[in-house]
Amino acid sequence: MGIDKEHRMTDIATGPLHGQTAIVTGGARNIGRGIALALAGDGARVVVNARTDRAAAAAVVAEIEARGGQAISHVGDVTDEAAVGALLAATVDAFGGVDILVSNAAFRRQQPFLEISLADWHEILAVPLDGAFLTARACIPHMQRAGGGTIVTLGGVSAHVGTPERAHVCAAKAGLVGLTHALAIEFAADNIRVNCVAPGSIDTARPATAGARPPGMDDKIPLKRKGEVDEIAGMVRHLCRPEGAYVTGQTIHVNGGLFLV
Numbered sequence: 001m002g003i004d005k006e007h008r009m010t011d012i013a014t015g016p017l018h019g020q021t022a023i024v025t026g027g028a029r030n031i032g033r034g035i036a037l038a039l040a041g042d043g044a045r046v047v048v049n050a051r052t053d054r055a056a057a058a059a060v061v062a063e064i065e066a067r068g069g070q071a072i073s074h075v076g077d078v079t080d081e082a083a084v085g086a087l088l089a090a091t092v093d094a095f096g097g098v099d100i101l102v103s104n105a106a107f108r109r110q111q112p113f114l115e116i117s118l119a120d121w122h123e124i125l126a127v128p129l130d131g132a133f134l135t136a137r138a139c140i141p142h143m144q145r146a147g148g149g150t151i152v153t154l155g156g157v158s159a160h161v162g163t164p165e166r167a168h169v170c171a172a173k174a175g176l177v178g179l180t181h182a183l184a185i186e187f188a189a190d191n192i193r194v195n196c197v198a199p200g201s202i203d204t205a206r207p208a209t210a211g212a213r214p215p216g217m218d219d220k221i222p223l224k225r226k227g228e229v230d231e232i233a234g235m236v237r238h239l240c241r242p243e244g245a246y247v248t249g250q251t252i253h254v255n256g257g258l259f260l261v
Contacts, residue, residue: 012040012041012042012043012067012068012069013043013068014043015041015042015043015044016042016043016241016242017039017042017043017044017100017240017241018042018043018044019043020043020044020045020099020100020240021044021045021046021047021091021095021096021097021098021099021100022036022039022044022045022046022047022098022099022100022101022102022240023046023047023049023087023091023098023100023101023102023135023139024036024039024046024047024048024049024102024104025049025078025101025102025103025104025105025131025135026049026050026051026104026105026106027046027047027048027049027050027057027060027102027104028048028049028050028053028056028057028059028060028073029053029056029204029205030202030204030205030229031104031154031199031202031204031229031232031233032048032102032104032105033060033229034229034230034232034233035102035104035232035233035236035237036048036060036064036071037060037063037064037067037233038230038233038234038236038237039100039102039236039237039240040064040067040069040070040071041067041069042237042240042241043069044069044099044100044240045069045070045071045094045095046061046064046069046070046071046072047071047072047073047074047087047090047091047094047095047098048060048061048064048071048072048073048074049073049074049075049076049078049087049105050073050074050075051075051076051077051078051105051127052075053075054073054075057073057074057075058073060073061073070095072090072091072094074086074087074090074091078103078105078127078130078131078134078135079126079127079130079131079134081134084131084134084135084138085138087135087138088138088139088142092142097142097145097146098139098142098143098149099143099146099148099149099150100149100150100151100152100240101135101136101139101149101150101151101152102151102152102154102236103128103131103132103135103136103151103152103153103154103176104154105127105128105131106127106128106154106169106172107123107124107126107127107128108124108166108169109124109168109169110165110166111165111166111168112165113165113167116167116168120168121168124168124169124172125168125171125172125175127172128153128154128172128173128175128176129172129175129176129179132153132176132179133179136151136179136183136194139151140183140187140190140192143187143190143192144187144190144192147191148190148191148192148193149191149192149193150192150193150194150239150240150244151180151183151192151193151194151195152194152195152196152197152236152239152240153176153179153180153194153195153196153197154176154196154197154198154199154232154236155173155174155176155177155196155197155198155199155251156169156173156198156199157198157199157200157201157253157255157258157259158170158173159171159172159173159174159176159177159198160174160198160253160259161258161259173198176196177196177251180194180195180196180249180251181249184248184249185249188248193239193244193245193247193248194248194249195239195244195247195248195249195250195251195252196250196251196252197232197235197236197239197251197252197254198251198252198253198254198255198259199227199232199254199255200221200227200253200254200255200256200258200259201218201221201226201227201255201256201258202226202227202228202229202231202232203226203227203228203229204229220258221255221256221257221258222256222257222258223256223257224256225256226256227254227255227256231254232254235252235254239252
């Protein structure tokens with residue numbers, strides 16, 4: 001059943017995240033796009049960050065605006081301290097502050113371990129791990145002044161089950177879990193909640209650099225299917241909503257039973 005624009009605007013105006021501002025890094029495609037749309041659907045004003053693809057980020061903004069929401073796009077490399085500063089400045093200029101940070105930006109590559117150079121290692125770790133560090137460090141003072149906030153990092157099942165030819169990716173995602181724990185404890189007194197969502201095998205368009213899906217992984221999923229982008233976005237949205245207010249420091253696995261805690 002279709003929902004007219006007026007109805008969508010009413011829902012957004014009274015949504016549980018109305019009045020809050022969210023930054024979604026890597027928000028132009030796949031899971032990031034789904035998260036941006038989900039948060040906007042709950043009333044959040046969204047900053048869609050992309051590393052280089054201005055057109056894709058602008059397209060997500062257009063989708064949000066077509067549904068009655070508010071959003072801006074911002075192109076910048078989250079591994080660059082100055083670029084992160086510019087991202088925060090643009091967010092504050094447009095919306096006055098930041099309440100939600102979703103660290104989704106990542107860079108995957110399929111490489112046999114013995115062929116990974118030190119430069120490769122640093123490059124793959126930098127986007128998810130340095131990016132999460134720099135953006136959290138920039139956002140947390142704004143959250144402290146606002147009386148609280150929510151940070152969600154995007155991990156992955158590979159860090160928990162091990163995946164061949166992905167040592168750098170696994171290390172980066174495992175590092176996010178440690179960062180999540182540390183921030184959750186250090187800033188709990190400021191009412192800043194920090195959690196990690198770890199997707200399993202999700203039905204997305206894979207960039208060429210990511211290589212083929214690891215062989216045999218999908219066959220091991222107890223639910224016998226890949227996950228959907230909306231299923232990851234829905235978990236992130238839950239953590240940002242009032243219903244998630246007592247959850248912090250957790251790694252939440254959304255993987256169809258592929259990995260059991």
